[in-house]
Amino acid sequence: MIEFSNYDILRNLLFATQWTILLSLAAFVGGTTVALALTAMRLTRNAIMRTLVRMYVELFQGTPLLMQMFLCFFGLSMLGYEISAWGAAILSLTFFTSAFLVEIWRGCIDTLPKGQWEASRCLGLSFLQTLRFIILPQAIRVATAPTVGFSVQVIKGTALASVIGFVELTKVGTMLNNATFEPFKVFTLVALIYFMLCYPLSLYSKHLEKKFNVSR
């Protein structure tokens, strides 16, 4: 059996942290992109599009992220689509992230006065022009703090990718524990690393919120 010094444990965990960060970033970028499109769909006057978005949100908010990951990974392979753990993790985290962001952003956009839409319409702006020039610039100011706050949930959500075999922080933690039988030490370190990833984001989100509340 290989001996693991404390240094080895930490080095392995930090190496795995890169994958946690990368997966979080990918999920966040994917989630934001999809959420943007869904938000635009939700704001149209087309009832079918709005219903589709609502169903999407309810589906992915109403089921555990773990099940979504299982379905993406095992389900897709059973249907004959070979998908890597990495691909399945990104896919399901994108669903998860976008479903929550759409709801968060909906709240932000709804705080803007209806008059902003009407004034734009009366000036002859198209729906997309209104979104781009009037609604988004104002909504972004409101939405930044809760969006950054939510990114913490995405980081924590990546831990679930360990169960489909994606080698990130939690998975490496489990592997190190199996090799060293020192669960307390290993998982304390794992938790500490998650905390150091998440806490600055929480702080930043609170800071943004304060700044926003002062400026308005």
Place this chain on the structure above:
Amino acid sequence: MSLVNLHQVHKYYGDHHVLKGIDLDIKAGEVVSIIGRSGSGKSTLLRCINGLEQYQKGGITLDGKEVTTDDIQVRRLALSVGMIFQNFNLFPHMTVGENVMLAPTIVLKKSKAEAEATARAMLEKVGLAEKFDSFPEKLSGGQQQRVAIARALAMSPKVLLCDEITSALDPELVGEVLKVLEQLAKEGMTLILVTHEMNFARDVGSRVVFMHQGKVWEQGDSKTLLSNPQTDELKQFMGAVL
């Protein structure tokens, strides 16, 4: 020829019958004041004229073309109808200049220089040339409303719809906005305004339309109608506001 024509217009919100057969014919250059109690349908009437609300029966034409809430139609309509709101609805994230330049740039596809020249001219007209780079929140209510007028004028509309545009203002700021309207009226702009300013309606307006329970209850030349109301309802209403 009439600029705005409403023929037997009916509007329902659900089963709430709000406009009950409105007939109205407005010619270019008229200044029409719509008066009436709260809830009588004045705002709804204006909003049907520029396609913000869909009416269910009858017809509205602007310059001979039918008005609907279809997006493309509304955008075409926006080229000839400007609207000013009670609470200004300026874009708070843009400077005064950008507010006025936006639609000419992205809707009329004017060059930036041309749009800026128009914007400066319109702000000059409402007496706010020096506020070009200010943000709306730095302005008084009266100034914000004048910016909103400049913003609408920059699209060179044929008719301006004004929905109680002085109602949200402190009394001492009402005058500056009415003065701008008066100037526009003198220049021949067609104005349709929902207002509680009876003096303005009498002195500047050419016609008064009294709405009651979703109908045009009484209308006529502003001076005649306001000094000699025919129906009890109008008499009562004028007793209440004066």
